[in-house]
Amino acid sequence: MICLGKQPHVKTDKKKVEPTVAHLRAYELFKADFEKRHPGGLVFSELEYKGSTTYANPHRHSIRVGNQQHDRLLDALGDDFRRWLNPGDFRKPDGIGINAQGTVGELLEVTTRGNKEGAITQMRDKLSTLEGINRTHDLRVYWKPTSWRPANTERELYYPVKPWPDELIRYVCFNPTYRDTTQPGIVLYEMHAIPKSSLRSVPAAIPQPIREPLQTAYKRPEFKLVSAAIWAERFLTTYPTTKPILQGLAFMMGAGALVVAILLAFDPIPGDEVAAAYAAMALIRLARR
Numbered sequence: 001m002i003c004l005g006k007q008p009h010v011k012t013d014k015k016k017v018e019p020t021v022a023h024l025r026a027y028e029l030f031k032a033d034f035e036k037r038h039p040g041g042l043v044f045s046e047l048e049y050k051g052s053t054t055y056a057n058p059h060r061h062s063i064r065v066g067n068q069q070h071d072r073l074l075d076a077l078g079d080d081f082r083r084w085l086n087p088g089d090f091r092k093p094d095g096i097g098i099n100a101q102g103t104v105g106e107l108l109e110v111t112t113r114g115n116k117e118g119a120i121t122q123m124r125d126k127l128s129t130l131e132g133i134n135r136t137h138d139l140r141v142y143w144k145p146t147s148w149r150p151a152n153t154e155r156e157l158y159y160p161v162k163p164w165p166d167e168l169i170r171y172v173c174f175n176p177t178y179r180d181t182t183q184p185g186i187v188l189y190e191m192h193a194i195p196k197s198s199l200r201s202v203p204a205a206i207p208q209p210i211r212e213p214l215q216t217a218y219k220r221p222e223f224k225l226v227s228a229a230i231w232a233e234r235f236l237t238t239y240p241t242t243k244p245i246l247q248g249l250a251f252m253m254g255a256g257a258l259v260v261a262i263l264l265a266f267d268p269i270p271g272d273e274v275a276a277a278y279a280a281m282a283l284i285r286l287a288r289r
Helices: 018-037 068-080 115-138 196-200 208-219 230-238 242-253 257-268 271-289
Strands: 042-044 095-097 104-112 142-145 160-161 166-173 187-197
Touching: 018 042, 018 095, 018 104, 018 160, 018 166, 018 187, 068 115, 104 115, 115 142, 115 187, 166 196, 166 271, 187 196, 187 257, 196 257, 208 230, 208 242, 208 257, 230 242, 230 271, 242 257, 242 271, 257 271
Parallel strands: 104 142, 104 187
Antiparallel strands: 042 095, 095 104, 160 166, 166 187
């Protein structure tokens, strides 16, 4: 997969699962990274420190983890990590990591590209609340935004989700974290999709020197036998002169338009459309290197 750039027509429906999937994926990666950097540390999200998920019962005690420093800190959060507007308004961080000694805490915020300013405000307010908890409970925790962000790799930048009925593929893209913010602790995402209607588009002007190799390579049996990444690597090895052409087309057309153009050049048979789209994206990603 690749970043298709800003796609204003691709919306994130809050009633669908994408926001939850994006948050969980970012948290999963953050948790693995924090635990690697801080063995014995504690990582949690949302209302886990209250032993809950979506609603914090103000009378429910904090969880216990068997580490004296952590338990003391969790007690403090369970009492005062809140807005103080109503009984159940406890803060719901997208991710918090605390080292084994209970002296360093990192905060993570995950949101859509369009809600960047809101996330920055949330980060500032939560850190302020945590510093107040330090004073109230005589804690010595250095709270800060995490320096972690998804690695600039296909595995961490993209995550597939179930496409909508009018789409071939749909996935979470964390590339806006690099493109649209320099704020530490803020991970931004957007949804990318290739609509089925793109197969009925007017074919873009793919030059003949690359159109014929694309069609030939697509028709070979190995197209269905290997992964998109392997197929793309073999294609560029077999047809090395196509790489600079693809680079130029990506620059002129943009990644999204080029994916569709390659897809149309393949002229995939019914049932092959999704595999062809993944192959097109793999080809563009490798050609850009």
